[in-house]
Amino acid sequence: MNIEEQTGNVVVEVANGNIVMESQAAGSAVLPAVIREIDTYIGQTFDAMTEIDKAYGKVSDFFMEQAEKIAGERDFEKLSDAEQKASMAFLGAALAVEGLSAVTRGIKETMALENVKRLHRKVATDRIESLPRMIERAERCHNEAAEILSRHNGELFSKKKLKETFEGTAGLLEAELCQFRDLRFRLDMLLWLKDEYEAWLDGRLYSDTPMPTTGQATVAAIYVAYGERMPVSREKHKKDLERYGKDVLAAFKSTDKDSFTAFQILAVIDDQIMAVLEHASQDKDPLAVARVKGGDGEEEYDMDKLSVKCLYAYIYSSSGVVDMPPVDEALNNSPVVGNSCSFYKSFGKIMDDYNRGSMLTVVSGLIIAAAAIMPIWNLGWKWYWATALSVVALLMVVKWFIASPSKKIEERTRTKFEMMSINYEYRLAKNAGMIEPKSRVKEMAKSRNDFWTGLIIGGLLGSIFFPIGTIIGAVVGAILGSSSFDSDSHGNGWEAIRIYKPAKQWIKIVILGLFLAFEVYALFIK
Numbered sequence: 001m002n003i004e005e006q007t008g009n010v011v012v013e014v015a016n017g018n019i020v021m022e023s024q025a026a027g028s029a030v031l032p033a034v035i036r037e038i039d040t041y042i043g044q045t046f047d048a049m050t051e052i053d054k055a056y057g058k059v060s061d062f063f064m065e066q067a068e069k070i071a072g073e074r075d076f077e078k079l080s081d082a083e084q085k086a087s088m089a090f091l092g093a094a095l096a097v098e099g100l101s102a103v104t105r106g107i108k109e110t111m112a113l114e115n116v117k118r119l120h121r122k123v124a125t126d127r128i129e130s131l132p133r134m135i136e137r138a139e140r141c142h143n144e145a146a147e148i149l150s151r152h153n154g155e156l157f158s159k160k161k162l163k164e165t166f167e168g169t170a171g172l173l174e175a176e177l178c179q180f181r182d183l184r185f186r187l188d189m190l191l192w193l194k195d196e197y198e199a200w201l202d203g204r205l206y207s208d209t210p211m212p213t214t215g216q217a218t219v220a221a222i223y224v225a226y227g228e229r230m231p232v233s234r235e236k237h238k239k240d241l242e243r244y245g246k247d248v249l250a251a252f253k254s255t256d257k258d259s260f261t262a263f264q265i266l267a268v269i270d271d272q273i274m275a276v277l278e279h280a281s282q283d284k285d286p287l288a289v290a291r292v293k294g295g296d297g298e299e300e301y302d303m304d305k306l307s308v309k310c311l312y313a314y315i316y317s318s319s320g321v322v323d324m325p326p327v328d329e330a331l332n333n334s335p336v337v338g339n340s341c342s343f344y345k346s347f348g349k350i351m352d353d354y355n356r357g358s359m360l361t362v363v364s365g366l367i368i369a370a371a372a373i374m375p376i377w378n379l380g381w382k383w384y385w386a387t388a389l390s391v392v393a394l395l396m397v398v399k400w401f402i403a404s405p406s407k408k409i410e411e412r413t414r415t416k417f418e419m420m421s422i423n424y425e426y427r428l429a430k431n432a433g434m435i436e437p438k439s440r441v442k443e444m445a446k447s448r449n450d451f452w453t454g455l456i457i458g459g460l461l462g463s464i465f466f467p468i469g470t471i472i473g474a475v476v477g478a479i480l481g482s483s484s485f486d487s488d489s490h491g492n493g494w495e496a497i498r499i500y501k502p503a504k505q506w507i508k509i510v511i512l513g514l515f516l517a518f519e520v521y522a523l524f525i526k
Helices: 033-071 081-127 131-150 159-201 214-226 234-253 262-266 271-281 311-322 325-332 335-377 383-431 440-465 468-482 502-525
Strands: 002-007 010-015 018-023 156-158 259-261 291-293 299-301
Touching: 081 159, 081 440, 131 159, 131 214, 156 159, 159 214, 159 259, 159 262, 159 325, 214 234, 214 262, 214 271, 234 262, 234 271, 234 311, 259 262, 271 311, 271 335, 271 383, 311 325, 311 335, 335 383, 335 502
Parallel strands: none
Antiparallel strands: 002 010, 010 018, 156 259, 291 299
16 A cells, blocks of 8 residues: 655655655655665555455355355245255355465465564664764754744734735745754654664564654654744644644634734645644543533533534634735635534534434424324213323423433544544545555564464354364454454544434424324314
C-alpha cells in the first residue's frame, strides 16, 4: 500500500512501511536505496503469499460449496447418514486446506522476517556511522528555518494594510511555514531512523518509536509561529492547541479588531494548521458531557447536553465581523472549513430528528392514552374505580407506547452521534497528517506472532485428545490466529442510521387519530 502526502515543496512517499522523501527542487533521496530493496523484497513476499492465499482459497471454497450443496437449507440432523458423512468429509477437507494455507503463510512469514532482520542489520551497519552527520546538518537547517519563521513573533499586521497586501503577506508567511515544516519533518525522520538502526543492530525488527508524520511537524511549526516552547507531554499539546484555536476564534469574533498576528493569519490560510487546530478542539469522548448518573446508579444520558466543538465553523460564521474579504475568500476555499461546517450541520440535523421523533412518539402515546381512558369513564363506575383504572391504563401507555419507543430513539441518536464524531475525528487526524503510516514489517510481524500463538494454544488445548486432538487444535488455532484483523470502521456508515421513520410515525398518528375520532363519535355523539 502506497501513501502520498504533500507538504510545502516536499513529496513524502510511504511505500511498504518505509519512507522516501524527495524535494521537488533538489530531487535528492534522504533514505538509502538499500531500504527500498527491503521494501521490494517484502512486497514480493506479500505478493507470493497473496497468490498462495488465492490458490488455497479456491480449493477451500470448492469443498465448502460442496458441503453446502449437500445440506441445502436443511438442518444437519435431518440429513441422511450418507449425506451427513459426505458433508462432514467436505467440511473436514475445507478445514484441512484452510489450515494448510495458514501454516504455509505463517512459516513463510517467519522465514521472510528472519531475512528482513539480516537485511536490516546490513543496512544499519553500513549507514549508522554517517547518520550523526546527517542529523547535525538537518538540525542546523531546522534551527535556521525556525529563526526565520519566528521573526514575526510579536509583530502585528494592520487590518487596513492587510486588505491591500494580504496575498503577498500570506504568501510570504506560508512559504516560511512550509520551509520549516519540510526541514522539521526531515529531522524527525532522521532521528526516527537512528532509533530504527539501533533496534536493527539489537536484533529487533523495529523500534518502539512511532514513525514521524507531517502532522507532528505542523504542531512544531504552530509552537514556533506562536512563540512558545514545545512541551514533551501530548496532554499539554492538546491543551495548548485548544488555547491557540480559541485565540484565533477570538480574533475573528471581535468587531474592534484592527490587527492580526502572523500565527492568526497562518491559521486561516494553511489547511494543515487548520486541520490540526480543528482536531485538537474535538472531544475525544463526545458523549462525556451528556453522561449522567441515573437514580438507580446506572449510567444515563441527558440528550439536551449533547454538543459538538467545530472551531472553524465558528470562525467562519464570525469572520464577517472583521471586514476582511481576503480572509473570507481563504475560508470559503478551505476544505477544512467546509468539513467543519458540514459536521456542525449534521449535528443539528441529528438533534432535530431526535426532537421530532420524540415529539411524534409522545403525540401518538397521548392519543392512545385518550383512546384507552375514555371508554373507562363511559362504563358508569364509581369515580374512584374509574380513576384507578385510568391511572393503570395511563401507566401502561407511558411504559409501552412512549417510554420504550423514546428509549430506542435515544439509543439510535447516541449511536449515530458517536459514530459521526468518531468518523469526523478520524478524517481530521488523517487530513492533519497525524496518523502513523502502516508498516509492512509490523503487519507481517503481528501476523506471524498471531499465527504461532494460535498454533501453540490450539495444540495445547487439543492435547486432551492426543494425538489427533493436538493436530486439529493446532490447525484450528493457526487458522484463527492468522485470520485476526483490525475491524475498526472509524465510524463509517453513520449516515445510514435512521433515528426514526417519519412516514411510519405519521401513518400511526393518523390511524390512531381516526380511531379516537370514531370512539368519540360512538361514545358521545351517536
